[in-house]
Amino acid sequence: MYGGSNVNQGLSNGVTAVSRRSRAKQHGRSVKELAVSCRKVLQPCQHHAGSMASKTQVGFIGLGNMGNPMAKNLIKHGYPVLATDVFPESCKELQELGAQILDTPADVADKADRIITMLPSSPNVVEVYTGPNGILKMPCFTKSSFFFILILSGGVGAATSGKLTFMVGGPEEEFNAAKELLSCMGANVVYCGQVGTGQAAKICNNMLLAIGMIGTAETMNLGIRLGLDPKLLAKILNMSSGRCWSSDTYNPVPGVMEGVPSGNNYQGGFGTTLMAKDLGLAQNTATNTKTPVPLGSLAHQIYRMMCARGYANKDFSSVFQYLREDEGQ
Secondary structure, three states, X not given: OOOOOOOOOOOOOOOEXXXXXXXXXXXXXXXXXXXXXXXXXXXXXXXXXXOHHHOOOEEEEOOOOOHHHHHHHHHHOOOOEEEEOOOHHHHHHHHHOOOEEOOOHHHHHHHOOEEEEOOOOXXXXXXXXXXXXXXXXXXXXXXXXXXXXXEEEOHHHHHHHOOEEEEEEOOHHHHHHHHHHHOOOEEEEEEEEOOOHHHHHHHHHHHHHHHHHXXXXXXXXXXXXXXXXXXXXXXXXOOOOOOOHHHHOOOOOOOOOOOOHHHHOOOOOOEHHHHHHHHHHHHHHHHHOOOOOHHHHHXXXXXXXXXXXXXXXXXXXXXXXXXHHHOOO
């Protein structure tokens, strides 16, 4: 989700924002990736029949691999959803579930009480908010509006099951009300502090995730070359001190686990190009804060090389396939 006191703040991937909206004054505010905008101060919503959930119009912009299941979960919780996407075919499923499909972000902003945007990149965010048909073209954001930058973690599976983790940065006094809405899409909603702290947490998490995935891929590859059965090796790792999320939940070796990208030719999941981008952000912030991150830097180099070698659109766990290919196997 996107958020911030101005349009240039926090425009990074995987961000969510909650904003208060009013038609009383015509002053603009802006946000980024996943955003919720409101005409009045957020009040806690009860998710039962006849509650605020059934009255609050929620706009959703960006119905890709993550946005689509997230919007579906809002509908399941009784929220009327107003949706739009640059690719109209992405809206069909939601329309069948009862969502109202609109043509532009400005149309969504005109009718919605809260807006959620789930977009792939910062340029997309800027366009959705400040473009000719952007959210900020509508005279509905006031100086009293507020935004949360909400970083999400968990991937498509968690988005579908409503078990995402949201790391929230924004005004603490409005957090509990925003949490009501976010809880429809996630199992964990964590307040990190003011605007920007959510992104900081996500950058740190994804740097560790990349390092762990590369380490797991290298370990599994070495074990296979030493004659170990990959399923047996994974079982041993997961009973030992080497256990990690990449070994027990998202194993990168085809055939070891079901329901993960490695079992589907690395399709779906979290793209290599997105991991490379997040590692680039981590590298930049490490440089700016004079923080040594040697393993993070190496991970960034590896994922950049993978993008150049045709892995950009594959899940980031395809680093195992990349290592095997690199050694001629």
